[in-house]
Amino acid sequence: MILLLEQLFNGLQLGVTLFLLASGLTLVFGIMGLINLSHGSLYMVGAYITATVTQYSGSFFIGLCAAIVTAAILGVIIEYLIMRHLYHRDHLYQVLATFGLILFFNESVQMIWGSQPLYINIPPSLDFTVKLFGQAGYPAYRLAIIALGIFILLILYLFIFYSKIGMLTRAGSSNREMVQALGVNINKLYTGIFAFGAVLSALAGGLAGPIYAVEIGMGESVLILAFVVIVIGGIGSIKGSFISALVIGIVDTLGRAYLPQFFKTFMSASDGAAVGGSLASIAIYLLMAVILVFKPKGLFTRL
Amino acid sequence: MISLNRSNCVIIVTFIALLALPPVLASIGESYYISIVTKILIYALVGVSLDLIIGQAGLVSFGHAAFFGMGAYVCGVLSHHGSNGLLVFYLFPGTSNALLTWPIAVIVCMLLGLLVGIISLRTAGVYFIMITLALAQMVYFLIISIPQYGGEDGLGLYGRNELAGVDLNDDTQFYYVCLLCLVFYLAGSIKLTRSSLGLIIKAAKFNQQRLVALGISPFKYQLLIFVFSAAGAGLAGALMANLTQYVSPDYLHWNLSGKFLIIVILGGIGSLFGGFYGALILLGLEEVLSSYTDHWHFVVGVILIIMVLTSRQGFYASITGKKT
Amino acid sequence: MKMRASQAMMLEVRHLSVCYGLSQILEDVALSVNKADIVTLLGRNGMGKTTTLKTIMGLARSHRGEIIFDNQRIDQLPSWKIAQMGIGYVPEGRQIFPNLTVRENLIATCRSELGQSWHEQEIYSLFPRLAERKHNMGAQLSGGEQQMLAIGRALMTNPKLLILDEATEGLAPLLRQEIWRCLEKLKSLNQSILIVDKNINDLLNIADLHFIIEKGQIVWQGDSDQLKKSKTVINKHLAI
Numbered sequence A: 001m002i003l004l005l006e007q008l009f010n011g012l013q014l015g016v017t018l019f020l021l022a023s024g025l026t027l028v029f030g031i032m033g034l035i036n037l038s039h040g041s042l043y044m045v046g047a048y049i050t051a052t053v054t055q056y057s058g059s060f061f062i063g064l065c066a067a068i069v070t071a072a073i074l075g076v077i078i079e080y081l082i083m084r085h086l087y088h089r090d091h092l093y094q095v096l097a098t099f100g101l102i103l104f105f106n107e108s109v110q111m112i113w114g115s116q117p118l119y120i121n122i123p124p125s126l127d128f129t130v131k132l133f134g135q136a137g138y139p140a141y142r143l144a145i146i147a148l149g150i151f152i153l154l155i156l157y158l159f160i161f162y163s164k165i166g167m168l169t170r171a172g173s174s175n176r177e178m179v180q181a182l183g184v185n186i187n188k189l190y191t192g193i194f195a196f197g198a199v200l201s202a203l204a205g206g207l208a209g210p211i212y213a214v215e216i217g218m219g220e221s222v223l224i225l226a227f228v229v230i231v232i233g234g235i236g237s238i239k240g241s242f243i244s245a246l247v248i249g250i251v252d253t254l255g256r257a258y259l260p261q262f263f264k265t266f267m268s269a270s271d272g273a274a275v276g277g278s279l280a281s282i283a284i285y286l287l288m289a290v291i292l293v294f295k296p297k298g299l300f301t302r303l
Numbered sequence B: 001m002i003s004l005n006r007s008n009c010v011i012i013v014t015f016i017a018l019l020a021l022p023p024v025l026a027s028i029g030e031s032y033y034i035s036i037v038t039k040i041l042i043y044a045l046v047g048v049s050l051d052l053i054i055g056q057a058g059l060v061s062f063g064h065a066a067f068f069g070m071g072a073y074v075c076g077v078l079s080h081h082g083s084n085g086l087l088v089f090y091l092f093p094g095t096s097n098a099l100l101t102w103p104i105a106v107i108v109c110m111l112l113g114l115l116v117g118i119i120s121l122r123t124a125g126v127y128f129i130m131i132t133l134a135l136a137q138m139v140y141f142l143i144i145s146i147p148q149y150g151g152e153d154g155l156g157l158y159g160r161n162e163l164a165g166v167d168l169n170d171d172t173q174f175y176y177v178c179l180l181c182l183v184f185y186l187a188g189s190i191k192l193t194r195s196s197l198g199l200i201i202k203a204a205k206f207n208q209q210r211l212v213a214l215g216i217s218p219f220k221y222q223l224l225i226f227v228f229s230a231a232g233a234g235l236a237g238a239l240m241a242n243l244t245q246y247v248s249p250d251y252l253h254w255n256l257s258g259k260f261l262i263i264v265i266l267g268g269i270g271s272l273f274g275g276f277y278g279a280l281i282l283l284g285l286e287e288v289l290s291s292y293t294d295h296w297h298f299v300v301g302v303i304l305i306i307m308v309l310t311s312r313q314g315f316y317a318s319i320t321g322k323k324t
Numbered sequence C: 001m002k003m004r005a006s007q008a009m010m011l012e013v014r015h016l017s018v019c020y021g022l023s024q025i026l027e028d029v030a031l032s033v034n035k036a037d038i039v040t041l042l043g044r045n046g047m048g049k050t051t052t053l054k055t056i057m058g059l060a061r062s063h064r065g066e067i068i069f070d071n072q073r074i075d076q077l078p079s080w081k082i083a084q085m086g087i088g089y090v091p092e093g094r095q096i097f098p099n100l101t102v103r104e105n106l107i108a109t110c111r112s113e114l115g116q117s118w119h120e121q122e123i124y125s126l127f128p129r130l131a132e133r134k135h136n137m138g139a140q141l142s143g144g145e146q147q148m149l150a151i152g153r154a155l156m157t158n159p160k161l162l163i164l165d166e167a168t169e170g171l172a173p174l175l176r177q178e179i180w181r182c183l184e185k186l187k188s189l190n191q192s193i194l195i196v197d198k199n200i201n202d203l204l205n206i207a208d209l210h211f212i213i214e215k216g217q218i219v220w221q222g223d224s225d226q227l228k229k230s231k232t233v234i235n236k237h238l239a240i
Helices: A004-033 A041-057 A060-081 A090-115 A142-160 A164-174 A176-181 A186-210 A218-233 A238-264 A269-294 B006-027 B034-054 B065-085 B098-120 B123-142 B171-194 B194-206 B208-213 B220-242 B256-266 B273-292 B296-310 B317-322 C047-055 C079-086 C104-108 C120-124 C126-132 C143-155 C175-187 C200-206 C223-227 C232-237
Strands: A129-131 A138-139 C009-020 C023-034 C038-042 C064-069 C087-090 C163-166 C192-196 C211-215 C216-223
Touching: A004 A041, A004 A142, A004 A164, A004 A186, A004 A218, A004 A238, A004 A269, A004 C143, A041 A090, A041 A218, A041 B034, A060 A186, A060 C211, A090 B123, A090 B296, A129 A142, A138 A142, A142 A164, A142 A218, A142 A238, A142 C009, A164 A176, A164 A186, A164 C104, A176 A186, A176 C079, A186 A218, A218 A238, A218 A269, A218 B123, A218 B220, A238 A269, A269 B098, A269 B123, B006 B171, B034 B171, B034 B194, B034 B256, B034 B273, B065 B098, B065 B123, B065 B220, B065 B256, B098 B123, B098 B220, B123 B256, B123 C087, B171 B220, B194 B208, B194 B220, B256 B273, B256 B296, B273 B296, B296 C163, B296 C192, C009 C047, C009 C192, C023 C038, C023 C047, C023 C192, C023 C211, C023 C216, C038 C047, C038 C200, C047 C064, C047 C087, C047 C120, C047 C163, C047 C192, C064 C079, C079 C087, C087 C143, C104 C120, C104 C143, C120 C126, C126 C143, C143 C163, C143 C175, C175 C192, C175 C200, C192 C223, C200 C223, C211 C232, C216 C223, C223 C232
Parallel strands: C038 C192, C038 C211, C087 C163, C163 C192
Antiparallel strands: A129 A138, C009 C023, C009 C064, C211 C216
């Protein structure tokens, strides 16, 4: 029972990380119609910057801030030099150019940091465990990530539904020509949104640093998970990505924890572990396939 | 009678050059290159098959490595059991006869293509891209979760398959077999696109609603071409397993799916023949760049971005003057 | 007849030509709007009225000619700059944002500068219907309410010139009256307006100057008195 609770929280934590990634991705797609594969590269860059700056400054918080600032600057530069020219192009070309960016970032990171993975220590102030329901301890750092994720969802929600820029963002997703004809420089808005997405992605990377290894390509597998999240949630929907990110996080985590055990109850130990393990690794994709059979456009539509 | 226009000349010259290549390389003592050109032929086969979906149906499949890798693994696993004598999944014996392993690889890939196609063809546009990517990722994780077949390390093979009358372990003979496979698949693809089925698929690319209004549902035609495309990639995978005598999870990796897309774009979308030139350019570039620097992916990435931002026509179009 | 030459020019279009691909839509169009005037652009469907307005707004590009607004050339500017200089646009088909509430539609793109300026409350007193539906989504409004919202939204940018494309198209007579009342109110506030509509009789009462466009060319211009007198003009160029 306690183990189940612990796994549930692990699932939530993965879900929140995925949400940070998916929300930027879904905003950029929903509003600008751009599919951005290099979103995961910013996750990786965020983790590397956090690791390095944390090491030099001794403060994880300063490391995170450095990652956020770097991502914002990179986001503006990438949008201005590359993405801006892709909004009206076919998705195929968006895929190719952003695939080129992945190659670029992976090699750049390798040139700067080498190919050995880096490790970040959990910040001392959060390096303790919290008793859940009076029983076994759960790492405070992971709880902090869950809390931060929910906080960012609230911020995003307030931003999108109550700020003027949020209104323009929603207006732009339905009729960008009209937004311009009413005197709004939509290019500036797009640059801002793209950089904002980059910041969320880098933040997710920085936060993931103390939990997973910081290594080249770390953004790619999580990016594909984020794709699954936004396909299930409905592309362009923040609410949809939040719900589906949590579902994916929990299904994936629980599947890996329990499916092998489940199959062992009626199979030999090694076969059960193999079948259960295989099934766990593809559970979320199966979930996506099933949902798409009933809802080809995902669970929620639009902002 | 084939008319001698510019594009046909280019194709004929290329074909003659490919036929003459092994003796030429042997005479100048550079036989090493023959396996590189074989790899180009195999990638060209994937390029042609992917171009069927992108160029003809207008759908961007970002999961083509799944079929390529699946073909390689089916061929590899059968050969693996063929040599160690154990049963595949405790059910049936393995074999290293190419006349069995290759067709079985193709058939398994067609079934996989049918499954992926049924799910993904319900959608279009960016959903199609992401779903094919996700489903390919599923195949990747499924296969690396089987420890018996090497997991993340891949599976080494004991030599190439056997084919009556041909020694596949001879690089030159294997090269000609690959060339033959490419030519046959290309001929099949061209026949398919010129049939009424090909016309329906092209029509669906431009106006699906009108087609539906005419009483034609494009779904089953799109599915058919998707399955045919998966077959081509699967065959290429089986050939690749034979070429390298090794099957690796890299063959299933989404990075490879990206490379296949690059091949199609470099060659020129919708040109079919372009697949060869795309593979030639990409692998040639890799070969040259990697001899200068370890960070050649960096250069490929930059070239790719510049290419997308500046041009819209593929290489095949620029040498044949044909608009694709 | 009033002396118009002495009044300040708000908008002037000279020798405007526009092509879509190979077909020429506008040829040598010239028209002008003076400060505090209501000017109409009349003509049958497909004659180039909407294209003229879109070109002024920077949503279509001209091949030749000049568009001068407030003493500045605007024909090469992006549409957002043109709008920021002080043109409020009410497009054909209203094009309000369906996923925003009425209130959000008004304030998302609002701009206020010094001096006389429109605020949310004034829009509601101009169109009380909108106040009632403040928190409804744009998509839930009727055609008439959408039209009021589109006008309100444009006014919220505090424009020097308001451009209305098909101001009353598809509206019931009562709602149409409400739009005309609104325009009269705006006229009394010295708002310059360029309007396209098919209800000539209503326009004759409130507009100062009329331009008639046919096959991409201005074929007649004059004030309401002149237009009232020339039945032949109306029959030839405007009667359906």
